[in-house]
Amino acid sequence: MKKEMGRYEICVICGKEWNVPKDLRLPQSGYVCPHCASKAARDRHGPR
Numbered sequence: 862m863k864k865e866m867g868r869y870e871i872c873v874i875c876g877k878e879w880n881v882p883k884d885l886r887l888p889q890s891g892y893v894c895p896h897c898a899s900k901a902a903r904d905r906h907g908p909r
C-alpha cells in the first residue's frame with residue numbers, strides 16, 4: 862500500500878475504505894463517501 866497524501870476512512874454506509882483529504886472534517890455520524898452521499902441525496906425513501 863502506498864502512503865500518499867490524505868488518509869483512509871471507512872464509509873458508514875457501504876463500509877468501504879475511501880481515500881479522503883487529510884483536512885477533511887468528519888461529521889459526528891461518520892464518514893460517508895461521495896458515492897453514498899449522492900445516492901442518499903437522490904432516494905431518501907431507501908429501505909431504511
Ligand SMILES: [Zn+2]
Nearest residue numbers: 872875894897
Ligand atoms: Zn459509501
